[in-house]
Amino acid sequence: MTDRITVRAPAKINLHLGVGGPREDGFHPLETVYTSIGLYDDVVARRSDSWSLTLDAASYVDAVGVPLDDSNVVAAAARALAGLHGHEVVAAVEIVKGIPVAGGLAGGSADAAAALVALDRLLDLQTSDDDLVRIAADLGSDVPFALYGGHALGTGRGEVVTPLPVSDGSLWWVVVPSTAGGLSTPAVYRHYDLLAPDASPVPAPATAVIEALGAGDVAALATALHNDLQSPAIDLRPDLGELIALGEASGALRGLVSGSGPTVVFLCAGADEARALAGVLQEDGRTALVANGPVAGAHLVNGL
Numbered sequence: 199m200t201d202r203i204t205v206r207a208p209a210k211i212n213l214h215l216g217v218g219g220p221r222e223d224g225f226h227p228l229e230t231v232y233t234s235i236g237l238y239d240d241v242v243a244r245r246s247d248s249w250s251l252t253l254d255a256a257s258y259v260d261a262v263g264v265p266l267d268d269s270n271v272v273a274a275a276a277r278a279l280a281g282l283h284g285h286e287v288v289a290a291v292e293i294v295k296g297i298p299v300a301g302g303l304a305g306g307s308a309d310a311a312a313a314l315v316a317l318d319r320l321l322d323l324q325t326s327d328d329d330l331v332r333i334a335a336d337l338g339s340d341v342p343f344a345l346y347g348g349h350a351l352g353t354g355r356g357e358v359v360t361p362l363p364v365s366d367g368s369l370w371w372v373v374v375p376s377t378a379g380g381l382s383t384p385a386v387y388r389h390y391d392l393l394a395p396d397a398s399p400v401p402a403p404a405t406a407v408i409e410a411l412g413a414g415d416v417a418a419l420a421t422a423l424h425n426d427l428q429s430p431a432i433d434l435r436p437d438l439g440e441l442i443a444l445g446e447a448s449g450a451l452r453g454l455v456s457g458s459g460p461t462v463v464f465l466c467a468g469a470d471e472a473r474a475l476a477g478v479l480q481e482d483g484r485t486a487l488v489a490n491g492p493v494a495g496a497h498l499v500n501g502l
């Protein structure tokens with residue numbers, strides 16, 4: 199019997215994020231194209247007679263705001279599995295954070311997805327894939343995609359995930375987390391409503407991004423990148439607009455606010471261009487991480 203399982207889950211970027219006017223339940227209808235990038239959180243689950251949750255974080259991650267009580271999404275994942283299987287789900291769990299917190303990169307969602315898989319395998323719960331995806335959607339709109347990884351279309355409130363073919367080759371990104379604190383996702387959606395009170399309930403279609411991905415055309419993809427939450431995020435945090443301009447003037451094909459922000463991501467022509475841009479931004483005193491994708495969704499890793 200296994201005593202310890204490590205599951206790794208990636209950050210996401212929305213290559214297209216079309217947001218419609220709010221539904222009756224307050225959520226916004228989305229048409230989004232998710233892509234996973236090689237920036238990860240690990241969830242390590244060990245057998246134990248009692249529940250515990252601890253956290254370790256990379257030097258560039260400010261994890262002060264992450265709760266370790268029942269409100270952590272990892273604890274919610276354990277409760278969801280317990281509810282499904284009708285018995286306690288208990289383990290000693292450690293989150294190892296490499297994904298900036300409250301950054302628009304779905305770090306909490308990655309943890310939720312990784313915890314579902316880790317606890318399922320550690321305790322041999324034999325949860326079906328359908329049930330895993332269903333529970334994931336209850337935990338958060340971005341959580342199902344964290345199980346899938348790759349490139350995928352997201353509809354509904356983002357929880358309905360349809361994988362898209364993975365094109366040849368990698369996309370190369372420079373990821374610049376904010377050093378001035380996170381942005382709250384609900385606050386950015388509320389600001390979107392304020393700035394676009396008459397938004398159509400039908401979100402902007404993702405056609406251009408899907409075509410560029412299908413053609414493997416990075417330049418066309420750069421032109422097609424689209425995020426309806428970018429304007430409200432920049433309105434709340436004008437420094438993000440300045441950062442995008444700096445990156446685009448320093449070699450990026452395109453800069454984009456990631457999801458609800460405040461992380462800014464730059465799409466580059468290749469690995470060399472990404473490393474060069476990261477160097478320029480680091481010299482400017484910023485944290486700049488090179489990541490490529492798409493990568494696998496939540497997956498077991500051995501020997502860690």
Ligand SMILES: C[C@](O)(CO)[C@H](O)COP(=O)(O)OP(=O)(O)OC[C@H]1O[C@@H](n2ccc(N)nc2=O)[C@H](O)[C@@H]1O
Binds near residue numbers: 228302307387
């Ligand atoms: C901005 C994105 O990251 C883009 O993928 C997601 O839409 C956010 O997904 P998430 O963080 O998993 O969001 P959830 O935990 O489901 O919802 C958090 C809050 O975000 C807002 N929310 C989220 C998703 C959505 N389609 N419409 C919304 O208005 C709601 O205020 C909701 O209460």
Ligand SMILES: Nc1ncnc2c1ncn2[C@@H]1O[C@H](COP(=O)(O)OP(=O)(O)OP(=O)(O)O)[C@@H](O)[C@H]1O
Binds near residue numbers: 269293459
């Ligand atoms: N395991 C977790 N990791 C990070 N934050 C968590 C976790 N559990 C609960 N939280 C809470 O959720 C908030 C949002 O964190 P998260 O890192 O998921 O934001 P995000 O990347 O902006 O999310 P998204 O892109 O899905 O909107 C945090 O500020 C924290 O209070």
